[in-house]
Amino acid sequence: RILILDFGSQYTQLIARRVREAGVYCEIHPYDADPHFIQQFGAKGIILSGGPQSVHAIATPRAHSIVFELNVPILGICYGMQTIAAQFGGRVISATHREYGYAQVQLFGHSPLFRAIEDHTNSAGDALLDVWMSHGDRVDSLPPGFQVIAATAHAPLAAIADLNRHIYGVQFHPEVTHTRQGQRIIARFCHDICGCGDLWTPANIIDDAIDRIHARVGNDQVLLGLSGGVDSAVVAALLTRAIGDRLTCIFVDNGLLRLGEGDQVMATFAQHLGVRVIRVNAEARFLDQLAGIDDPEQKRKLIGATFIDVFEEQAAQLTDIHWLAQGTIYPDVIESAGAGTGKAKVIKSHHNVGGLPEHMQLKLVEPLRELFKDEVRRIGIELGLPTDLVYRHPFPGPGLGVRILGKVTKTAADTLRLADQIFIEELRRADLYDQVAQAFAVFLPVNSVGVVGDNRQYAPVIALRAVETLDFMTARWAHLPYELLDRVCRRIVNEVPNVSRVVYDITGKPPGTIEWE
Numbered sequence: 001r002i003l004i005l006d007f008g009s010q011y012t013q014l015i016a017r018r019v020r021e022a023g024v025y026c027e028i029h030p031y032d033a034d035p036h037f038i039q040q041f042g043a044k045g046i047i048l049s050g051g052p053q054s055v056h057a058i059a060t061p062r063a064h065s066i067v068f069e070l071n072v073p074i075l076g077i078c079y080g081m082q083t084i085a086a087q088f089g090g091r092v093i094s095a096t097h098r099e100y101g102y103a104q105v106q107l108f109g110h111s112p113l114f115r116a117i118e119d120h121t122n123s124a125g126d127a128l129l130d131v132w133m134s135h136g137d138r139v140d141s142l143p144p145g146f147q148v149i150a151a152t153a154h155a156p157l158a159a160i161a162d163l164n165r166h167i168y169g170v171q172f173h174p175e176v177t178h179t180r181q182g183q184r185i186i187a188r189f190c191h192d193i194c195g196c197g198d199l200w201t202p203a204n205i206i207d208d209a210i211d212r213i214h215a216r217v218g219n220d221q222v223l224l225g226l227s228g229g230v231d232s233a234v235v236a237a238l239l240t241r242a243i244g245d246r247l248t249c250i251f252v253d254n255g256l257l258r259l260g261e262g263d264q265v266m267a268t269f270a271q272h273l274g275v276r277v278i279r280v281n282a283e284a285r286f287l288d289q290l291a292g293i294d295d296p297e298q299k300r301k302l303i304g305a306t307f308i309d310v311f312e313e314q315a316a317q318l319t320d321i322h323w324l325a326q327g328t329i330y331p332d333v334i335e336s337a338g339a340g341t342g343k344a345k346v347i348k349s350h351h352n353v354g355g356l357p358e359h360m361q362l363k364l365v366e367p368l369r370e371l372f373k374d375e376v377r378r379i380g381i382e383l384g385l386p387t388d389l390v391y392r393h394p395f396p397g398p399g400l401g402v403r404i405l406g407k408v409t410k411t412a413a414d415t416l417r418l419a420d421q422i423f424i425e426e427l428r429r430a431d432l433y434d435q436v437a438q439a440f441a442v443f444l445p446v447n448s449v450g451v452v453g454d455n456r457q458y459a460p461v462i463a464l465r466a467v468e469t470l471d472f473m474t475a476r477w478a479h480l481p482y483e484l485l486d487r488v489c490r491r492i493v494n495e496v497p498n499v500s501r502v503v504y505d506i507t508g509k510p511p512g513t514i515e516w517e
């Protein structure tokens with residue numbers, strides 16, 4: 001396995017994903033992690049991430065000397081390379097010409113890191129790579145024992161290596177997809193230089209998770225809240241495989257789910273996978289709680305609190321349960337732990353609806369804690385979950401509660417469900433569902449005029465939202481074909497009672513958030 005020491009780069013998670021994609025297990029820890037921990041970790045290689053600091057400023061982060069005493073290969077990326085250079089006696093300066101964006105590096109010296117990896121060759125036959133640069137400082141003089149292995153026009157030392165000690169530094173970012181050969185470079189480091197095998201496959205991840213679940217819960221009973229989302233679904237499938245009928249799931253139908261979602265959850269888990277699922281139909285209770293409330297944050301809080309109440313009441317009727325399973329995934333862990341300097345971390349606390357209070361006195365089992373979303377999906381498929389469920393767009397915890405603007409009513413929820421279903425059905429039919437990251441309908445409680453037969457009718461408006469994004473932090477509105485939007489609009493006004501008008505949201509994020517509330 002590989003240890004990634006985080007100096008606070010916004011790309012550190014991407015490094016971990018690239019290493020995992022190479023089939024190698026890795027973990028991210030802060031650059032100033034306890035030296036003892038670093039030693040015990042048993043890494044076959046260490047990657048030092050980039051970071052926002054300037055190496056030549058006073059008192060900036062350095063790698064602990066233990067990192068260089070373990071005699072394992074090291075790869076420093078951007079700041080990571082600069083700190084290596086500084087710590088080994090080289091010199092780092094502020095570049096007069098900062099490089100942000102694409103650059104072409106020329107490779108030298110047959111280093112194992114780049115062997116047979118190239119995008120182009122120049123007229124002299126040298127290999128060239130298209131890479132992504134983002135730095136203000138650069139290494140200006142080599143530390144003793146190091147050689148140059150790549151250069152750009154503005155950074156003559158764009159990559160350096162001490163081939164005897166297997167220490168490498170790259171000024172560019174192999175972890176971002178703009179660096180076309182980045183995945184191969186990271187795989188090369190992990191496999192050829194560190195000697196890690198390609199073992200982190202879905203089947204192995206599952207076996208490993210099952211062993212750990214056995215070790216943790218023994219013969220105890222486990223409880224899980226099933227939401228209809230991917231993470232809790234994969235936890236359910238995994239626990240079923242690990243402990244069979246010692247798993248009990250509670251599925252709270254809050255009346256704010258998508259059309260038919262409750263039945264689908266029951267069909268998949270109770271019927272298909274044979275999981276014991278207690279379905280609680282709590283629509284009336286949620287709508288009661290929400291009656292008359294129109295403040296979005298208050299709605300979110302009420303939905304979260306009501307969920308906890310309902311869940312606890314159900315759990316109280318079960319006996320002999322000691323464990324609560326949760327679908328926490330690795331990005332949640334990294335974000336909330338604030339690994340590294342915490343500079344690049346944005347904590348979306350309001351998104352974590354469904355956290356349970358401590359007084360339940362259940363011990364936690366979180367079998368997805370080390371996995372990224374794409375790994376969760378891959379093991380979901382391997383565990384036999386339906387593709388539609390595994391690749392479903394994300395759905396917020398408060399559900400339609402934040403897609404019905406203002407006061408939530410059953411009529412609005414029923415109207416919205418039908419409109420949303422039509423939109424999604426047409427997207428799938430046009431083969432565009434997987435091209436967008438999230439698509440849904442929003443209920444606008446404003447009366448707009450429409451003509452039905454010979455009568456003017458004043459009725460609510462439906463807005464459609466579809467976005468393209470990888471990280472959900474920024475997003476582009478999806479440029480869906482007019483014919484598709486036309487079809488969706490016609491179907492909604494014809495098939496859904498009491499909708500006068502359909503509009504399409506063309507706001508990017510920022511400034512518009514993805515949800516409307």
Ligand code: XMP
Pocket residue numbers: 300350351352353394395396397398402438472509512513514515516
């Ligand atoms: P925004 O609207 O902030 O959404 O651009 C970014 C992503 O987060 C989801 N989202 C939520 N998820 N509870 C959740 O579980 C919430 O309260 C919540 N609000 C937004 C949103 O669907 C999108 O995927």
